[in-house]
Amino acid sequence: MKNYVPIWLLAVFIWGLVSCSTRENxxxxxxxxxxxxxxxxxxxxxxxxxxxxxxxxxxxxxxxxxxxxxxxxxxxxxxxxxxxxxxxxxxxxxxxxxxxxxxxxxxxxxxxxxxxxxxxxxxxxxxxxxxxxxxxxxxxxxxxxxxxxxxxxxxxxxxSPQYALRGHQFGYRNTANSWDAWTVEQFDQHFREQVLFGANSFENIPFQEVGSSPHFKVNPQQMELELSRICEKYDADYWVWTPAPRDLSAPGAPQEGLQKQEDFYARVPRLNAVFVPGGDPGDNHPSELIPYLEDLSAVLHQYHPDAGIWVSLQGFNEEKVRYFFDYLQTNNPDWLAGVVNGPSSPPVALERELLPEKYLHRFYPDITHTVRCHYPVENWDQAYALTLGREPCNPQPEMYTRLFNRDSPHTDGFITYSDGTHDDVNKAVWSQLGWDPGKDPETIVREYTRFFFGAELAEKAALGIFALEDNWDGPILENPDIEKTLALWKKLEAENPELAGNWRWQQLLMRAHYDGYIKKRLAFEKKLETEAYAILAKADSIGADQAIEQALQRLQKVETEPVSQDLKEKVFAYGEMLFQSVGAQTSVEKYGASGAERGAILDFIDYPLNNRWWLEDEFEKVRSLGSEAKKLARLDFIQTYEYPGEGSFYDNISSADAKHVTSKTDDAIDFLWENNGINRKRLSTQLFQFTPTLSYDELDPNSDYLIRVSGYGEALLRANGQRLTPTKYEKGYEEFKEFPLPKELISDGKLEISFDKPDEEHLNWRQQSRVTDVWVIKQ
Missing domain, CATH: 3.30.379.10 (Chitobiase/beta-hexosaminidase domain 2-like)
Structure with missing residues (x-):
């Protein structure tokens, strides 16, 4: 029998040859x-x-x-x-x-x-x-x-670029979580890579003390010069961020600042701009700051005639802002190059409107932090905030593309605020959007992965980066993508061992494993807490002390029977790799991070994700109560704290899974940071909003309700627009305010709760009133 080649197979073969030939052509x-x-x-x-x-x-x-x-x-x-x-x-x-x-x-x-x-x-x-x-x-x-x-x-x-100024801050100082450990060669390569992605400016923070970082490999005064030389090599602008002396009214303070700056100006070969923040740090009145800046400009131009003086209005109140812009309108100074808009500045659009046209307007966006910052992660689960904290690896191309196009049009460009390598993807996104704000973030990220990981891996690694951003969207336990993201990165790691020494690769892998570990822990610890409450519900029959003991044993399984230790071990392995490859300081004790908020994610990887610490402290208080009846009453309150009964409702105000909260915070100061992150308060007490809004549509119009509020300070509550009078009004943490709800306000079964803002502008935000928990309790 003859062997015939099927026509369809021959067609495929011919098509393949044509296709290959076409691709070659x-x-x-x-x-x-x-x-x-x-x-x-x-x-x-x-x-x-x-x-x-x-x-x-x-x-x-x-x-x-x-x-x-x-x-x-x-x-x-x-x-x-x-x-x-x-x-x-x-x-x-x-x-x-x-x-x-x-x-x-x-x-x-x-x-x-x-x-x-x-x-x-x-x-x-x-x-x-x-x-x-x-x-x-x-x-x-x-x-x-x-x-x-x-x-x-x-x-x-x-x-050609749409924005003339496109840069990033690289402060060679101890608070940086990585590059204070860099050599001149590492900075040279990194600045080169930033230029190849479209950056044209770099900002240093000079005047660092020689021994201020244990990681310095180069004298910081020498590095100030080297960074200037690198900028000269790549034809990039060299900026410096140099706060004025804190109190310019003090005798000799302006002269001291001017002399310090002049010595620096005389040493550096290239200097294009000097940025003096008006606040953060610095709280000088513009009547003191402006003469200092004018004198500084005269000194600067002796050594760098084309360099400019820039200032921000960060932390300025209304009177200071008015004074500053009145001065510009009246005096029209030529010594000022422009104004920088940073965190706590006036709104960027308003500032541009007030700024005379002759002055440039630079943006100073914070792309490096996740909480208590300029651009907090939206809808972030508290478990991430407690563990990953403020400076984890944070690629967010979708979010930053949206924010760039919202805020940057009011400016002439940007130099971003950064304190480490963890935001490397975000830097590439901002640099490229500075060229073309309409550029698709998928294209930017694919170019990033192609450049740093190789052409064959570009598509898959880009998908992995977007998957990491998706990991942070909403309640962890309701996000099925976290396991898929981990599986994707595990597969990429296994298939590409040649990238093991690439620090960008290492930190992305570390994030995928960290996220996966946190989800496993959260599910486990939530389950343990639920089981502990079930034990407390039996306290009437087994006795208060026995219920406490059994509940503690259940909660402590987190230490005696820990979950997913293989993921944790991988995270620590990446921490070591990153310290060796790029100086990343992911632990205070182990790697010398300058502080708990500065990228020390290993130190918080096992932070309790349930109320174990709070319960341990509460149980100690219960044990000291004088009678069994008091003990049982307190245990009943503890175990029903978040479960007020059928027909009642409870919301942890800023939790990603809050069911009735309709408001969002505009800054991530809704995560209470105390004692370097070791906070034993209830998890709900650590989240807050100043004036939250809540909406309900399932109330029984024939029932009486009591609205209970926990938080700190005042709570000026309105129900369906009407201010309610409290019958109980305690102002401390984990104390309560109670407001009877008139039936006539909920005749349709619907309720809108809002809070008037007290007059507390004179207080730091940490002292201002806030709301942490709200109950609507059916009587």
Whole structure:
């Protein structure tokens, strides 16, 4: 019998050959390209641009491309300025008109040209920065792998940035959770990578004491100079954040500040801007601050004539804001370059409206923190806030794209606030949105993963980053994606062992395992607490002391029978890797983090996720009560705290799973931070809002209700718009206010609760009244 090849199989084979051939025809092979560099690129930048291109390609492909000075090779990568007419006697492609992106400041064009001499990939920049950004786009989109350097044929892409200022703060100081351990070489590479993603400015925090960080490998005064030199190398602006002396009215304080600044100005080779925050820190009145800034400008211009003085109005009250803008309108000073809008500044849109047009407006967004900050994580489960805390690895491309496009249009650009490597994805997102606010975050993240993890892994790793952001959306126990995210990253880890030493890879893997561990712990500890309450419900029959003992034994299973220790061990392993690779300080004791809030996520990985600590303290109080009746009454109150009975309702005000709360906090100060994070209060007491709103539609209009409120300070409660009179009004933590609810207000079974804000603007937010728990109790 003859062996026939099925027609369908032959068709598939032919299609495959055609497909491969088509892909090859669409791909430009640059593995043997010669790099040509315009002689018109000024000074050392000629070497910088060629070095970046050669080194970054070789890192990813192991192919060392060579430099040339002619057109002998049939494949070239040509780096030219838009003002060049010829490059080594060959015409440089140009487009008519002056509106082409490569003719705008920092703009570039990547263009594939094929002619009788072969293939040329042109990178044409409006200036040297434009060439750098064109190289960045090439490296972020090329197919670079072992023995391969390729790009799509017929590419013709160009862009120029929408925002003139695009940068990040890198304060070489102890409070940074990683880069205070860096060498000059590490900063050089990192600044290079930031430039390749579109940044053009870096801000340092000088004047650090020599022994202020145990991790310093370089004298901080020397690093101040080195960072300036690195900025000069990559043609990036060098900014410094330098608060004024706290009290400028003190004798000699302005002179002391001016002398300190002058010594610094005289030493650094490049300095483009000096930012003096008006607050955080600093609480000087603008009548004192403005003369100091004017004198500072005169000193600055002696050494750096083109540098500018910038100031923020952070922490300014209405009178200070009015004084400042009245001064600008009246005096129109030329010594001021612009105003910086940061956390606790006036609203960004209002500030831009008040600022005279001649002054620039810089944004100072906090992309590094998760709670008690400028941009808190939205709808974040308390279990994450208690454990991951304020500075975990926090890739949030979707959230920051939305916030960027909400706030940045009121500014001329940004230098973000950052205190570590944990927000690395966010930096790339902000830098790229500074070029094109309409850019899809998926495209940005894919370019990020392609550049740092390789072309073949780009898509999967990008999905993994978005999955990590999804892990943080809403109540943990209702989020099925957390296990899927962990499984995805475990698979990526197993399939890509060559990335084990990559610090960006390490911190993403650490987050996936940490999130998975927290979900396992939360489910387990919630279950233990529920079982403990069930035991307390039997106290009438088994006795108060016996009920306490049994409940404690149940709660302590978290230590005697801990869950998912394999995940915990992996998290600690990544902590060690990150300390070795990038100096990440994920523990105060183990790795020398400067404080519990500064990325020390290992120190809180086993923080109680139920009310175990509070219950232990309450049980001690119950044991000291004089009679069994009192003990039983208190135990009954404890076990029914969140379960007020059928037809009644309870809400932990800022919990992600609160059922009736309709308000959201606009800042993550709703997580009470005490005693370096070791807080033994009820979990609900650690979450609050100042003026929450709640909505109910299931009340019985024929029943009497009592509204109970816990919190701190005042609680000016309204029910369906009517202010209620309390019958009990205690103001301390875990004390209660009680308001009888008139039946006529709920004739339709619906209830809206709101709170008037007391006049407490003179108080720090930590002393202001807040609400933590609300009950609507059917009588």
């Amino acid at each position: 669409q791909t430009l092979d640059l593995s043997k390209a010669v790099i040509l560099v315009s002689p018109q690129i000024a000074g050392s930048m000629q070497e910088t641009v060629s070095t970046i291109l050669v080194e970054e390609i070789e890192k990813r492909s192991t192919i060392p491309l060579e430099l040339g000075n002619g057109w002998e090779s049939d494949t070239r990568i040509a780096l030219a300025l838009a003002t060049d007419t010829v490059l080594f006697r060959k015409t440089v492609p140009s487009r008519a008109g002056s509106d082409a992106p490569e003719q705008q400041d920092e703009g570039y064009r990547i263009f594939h040209e094929f002619d009788e001499a072969g293939n040329t990939l042109w990178v044409i920049g409006a200036d040297t920065r434009g060439i750098l950004y064109g190289i960045g786009k090439l490296l972020r989109t090329a197919d670079l792998s072992e023995g391969k350097v390729a790009l799509s044929r017929n590419i013709d892409f160009s862009e």
